[in-house]
Amino acid sequence: MLQLGIIGVGRIGRVHIRGILSGVPGAHIRGIAAPHITEEIEQLARSAGAEILTQDHRALLRDSRIDAVLICSPTSTHADISVEALRAGKHVFCEKPVDLGLVKIQTVIDEAAVSGLKYQVGFNRRFDHNFQALRRAVAEGRIGQVQVVKICSRDSEPPAPKFIPSSGGLFLDMTVHDLDMVRFLSGSEVEEVYAAGSVLVDEAIGRAGDIDTAAVVLRLESGALALIDNSRQAVYGYDQRAEVFGSRGCVSIGNDTPSTAVLSTAGGVTAERPLWFFLERYLPAFQEEVRQFVDAVENDYPVPVGAEDAQKATLLAMACTRSARERRPVRMDEFQSYL
């Protein structure tokens, strides 16, 4: 039984706790750290069977019976706690992003490398049943050689404008998932990116210096091309589709819906909208990534997605940001010094 410590019990921390309890049989939540312990958190800890509930995450890192920690604290603390945890000998599952800056990500990569411990990053979308099926079809050669990857990712609701300044901008906050997905699906690194952005959803986002709509073209090292389109607001729900096209065919995934019900009336033939909320849409993926993390630790497998993947996705998002700002394609070797 792998003994886990959970650092941070905000929205995503709770998702992980619930997921572990209901479907990660080889793991036990030994301790939970939260800066402010409310009655609700106490109850959560009890129902999770956690022996330790502490305000100080270092208490978990010092506990020799804890094997691994899940870092679910605010983004700005991810990298520092990652390093602390690795130095304390704990395997680490860290929510994404590891950091918005490349220097700190590099520090984590280095620390993980010397530690010999597992370090997994929470790119949950890789563990989603649809994206998994897409990847599997590609990996099994069903579509031959990959020629075009397309990803459509649209949020159901835009973030509050006040969230924008700390978000890193649309490319680092949102497109970063799609950029990771291009790498995951194609099995190829990226050579060059071109990104165009626009403010069409909410002018306040524009005033905050960001964009809310984007189109990206990637030239992959394999010669394949990729297209991404993003929007901060799709009024019909969280829109998560992708397609990989190749020499022998094409595989695509659509959205998940609450049910398969289809209503035919004088007004048309109407199916359900996509699931609205990203946590609902990706709930099983949040569980699956932890399951695989536990597996990797228990059996000394490589983690399915590591700090280098986070670094690469971040670099790509930075290249998109630069491309959109400077209105030119950006070659990834401009960022060579970071690699």
Add this chain to the structure above:
Amino acid sequence: MLQLGIIGVGRIGRVHIRGILSGVPGAHIRGIAAPHITEEIEQLARSAGAEILTQDHRALLRDSRIDAVLICSPTSTHADISVEALRAGKHVFCEKPVDLGLVKIQTVIDEAAVSGLKYQVGFNRRFDHNFQALRRAVAEGRIGQVQVVKICSRDSEPPAPKFIPSSGGLFLDMTVHDLDMVRFLSGSEVEEVYAAGSVLVDEAIGRAGDIDTAAVVLRLESGALALIDNSRQAVYGYDQRAEVFGSRGCVSIGNDTPSTAVLSTAGGVTAERPLWFFLERYLPAFQEEVRQFVDAVENDYPVPVGAEDAQKATLLAMACTRSARERRPVRMDEFQSYL
């Protein structure tokens, strides 16, 4: 916190235990009864946090801290344990069928009536997200007045022929769910049934005196008509579809699949098969029915599906059996003496 006792930890009992742990927050499993306690069951009880593990289900019935029991033992014991539990003052959730015979079902109905306790039957399909969406559309008047109900229910794999004699036959074992669904979806009782059967899947099923393929027409009291078709074997997976047609439109549900992936190749455009196994297909429904049972007990709501529903579905299945055997439509008032 509602204190539950689980009686029987075969396949379905385990499904309920897992379901309660992961998603029925208001309930605690206080005790588990199993005739043969293996190490695996001991571990299950521990992980469930159950204080009691016993070979004697009556130990649970005697425990004054247990509020309600889930009866997941073999079919032949359902009715007797139901009566015992009700007499012991426990609310009861009983797996279907309550019994294959009408006399025992009546005894349970009577006992439940005098007890004033909750008695819910495990017609899980009513709690499925698809069937719920279908029912909701009908109940909200989206299709106007119900005119035709159609249900297609096909198992992925036929039962072993040796299972046939104790099954009650296809209509009692399989169609009974669809018959309940006709009542649930239409909101109407049935006036007359006509059933035709055939042996097309496995001759051994025929030799065991049963059929493996059936077509049923129901005339409802509302004037609406219903059609059911069943097969013991659909090689492409567990096929669970339904449609309700009315004066203002039509609503239908299709199958659930492992993913939304669609592969286009020179050979065609191929989507995934329906989920294969009924436990996988209806897993969330098994959880939802218990959640609603717990709700009904906690808040003194009526149970969503009671022993009378089991009785009516059983009568309908018996009428189908008689219709197929005697090759004539059978009016439900032939069974009046049972009601």
Add this chain to the structure above:
Amino acid sequence: MLQLGIIGVGRIGRVHIRGILSGVPGAHIRGIAAPHITEEIEQLARSAGAEILTQDHRALLRDSRIDAVLICSPTSTHADISVEALRAGKHVFCEKPVDLGLVKIQTVIDEAAVSGLKYQVGFNRRFDHNFQALRRAVAEGRIGQVQVVKICSRDSEPPAPKFIPSSGGLFLDMTVHDLDMVRFLSGSEVEEVYAAGSVLVDEAIGRAGDIDTAAVVLRLESGALALIDNSRQAVYGYDQRAEVFGSRGCVSIGNDTPSTAVLSTAGGVTAERPLWFFLERYLPAFQEEVRQFVDAVENDYPVPVGAEDAQKATLLAMACTRSARERRPVRMDEFQSYL
């Protein structure tokens, strides 16, 4: 170039003329007969390049250069004109139904048999691209041995009640197509029918002695079962679906729509309604059946659907009528004397 005479230029006659002009290259319309010749009909004849326009269909039968006639006159005249035409040595394509009575159909069958000429009946649905694809899949063994056939056929709008008395009733007017389709798809004859009807759409239909909603179960000689459901009114459009299920799989067809457009909004994900009007839905089928008729004549192939098929479908519709009236299953050997 096959020289054709068209007898009757009502709605269906015009459909055939247009179809021949645009897509039956081996045929020329030499003559047209219409009881009342309007200016519009004169123009139609001109644009068709027809040398003859006459009020007397016998003028076409006497014309030695005419090889074949299409009988598109009112139903009550079909059988008599069929016999006249065959006696005049013309190949015949006759719109369905050949007659509502079995005696006259038999006369036509006999006359066609002795004549050695081609006699095709307008069961257009057999030539529809969807039903053809369905049949092809079955014939190629894609689903193995046929076990269940299901047909859903719903008109978009009910007929005017005054039309009911001369229609022969729902089973002869509407279900007859579906009964033919069961034979076509399954490749099997029918042993027994059970039909239930209801008046749910329009009480005036009931007052006229007919039903507007029906459910039919057929037991085929092969052991397979078939289910048909009919309604006189589907407010969302002309609903024409079918499914054949077998030992190795299942093949189904859905409705055709004006476009593939799908609109996703806050209200749902809405596709187009099925095509509304049967002539629009089956337009290419009306052309294809004549194309194959011309082929059969030119190359002395057997016609794809003959008078015996009309007879058998009519018998099945009569058996349904009897079944619904007498509320019992009807074996087809009750009609043995007609065969």
Add this chain to the structure above:
Amino acid sequence: MLQLGIIGVGRIGRVHIRGILSGVPGAHIRGIAAPHITEEIEQLARSAGAEILTQDHRALLRDSRIDAVLICSPTSTHADISVEALRAGKHVFCEKPVDLGLVKIQTVIDEAAVSGLKYQVGFNRRFDHNFQALRRAVAEGRIGQVQVVKICSRDSEPPAPKFIPSSGGLFLDMTVHDLDMVRFLSGSEVEEVYAAGSVLVDEAIGRAGDIDTAAVVLRLESGALALIDNSRQAVYGYDQRAEVFGSRGCVSIGNDTPSTAVLSTAGGVTAERPLWFFLERYLPAFQEEVRQFVDAVENDYPVPVGAEDAQKATLLAMACTRSARERRPVRMDEFQSYL
């Protein structure tokens, strides 16, 4: 009755002749011009009822009874014949492209302007039922303000490499349709294009100096973004999809298929492939564009798509070519001198 002359009876000329005969009631084909008159063409002319069959297209231009001509001759002759025809007082429907060079297109625009005659260009895709439905949804405001347009266009089979040099390259030969479609669907002009190309399908195409796979991002004057992806080869069929996303929703179109048949087997749930051949896919659109041209002439309506549209699409294709070659976004005002 509008009197038409058809200039050129290659593949596309024949499609138009057939289309006019079967479904453009207000038009008569008075003359046909073909450089080499075969027996097959003589028969075609006869069956079309054409009074004139000539090797010299000027014979048609001199015929005072001819109102309009359809120019279906080789691309290199389009512009010259257009000018001749306009000077001869004929309305013109000209197959696309008007010319591969901007100078000649401008000449045609100027000539059409001074002539006061109708001049329509054969951007057939605008008349396709799916693209029409898409445009209609946008024009009716169903999706609110347009934010993103996406077009996926893939040929089923690549052209022979020897065709490449005269094709103008992928952007002028293939993407030009999609670029026109972006303008048509969005109702906005384009400000800037970025195009990336790759040789992934056939190296011989690369050796001929062209690409076979492309990804394009357009920045529209409205602020909206557009994405196009093209491939010269989709092994599953001619892939023609599009989507427009806006502030109130999203509308998309999929491919047309030979039937709605879906086969469920142990291997999956398989629908038909998209239609394979562009002439089959767009056949009704070829007819519809001529129908609207005839309408425009008869009723003096503006033509639905004119020489300026051809010019703009050509400019956009040239900008894509430049962008891909110079690896930079290209602003449309670089081409200002042409406008």
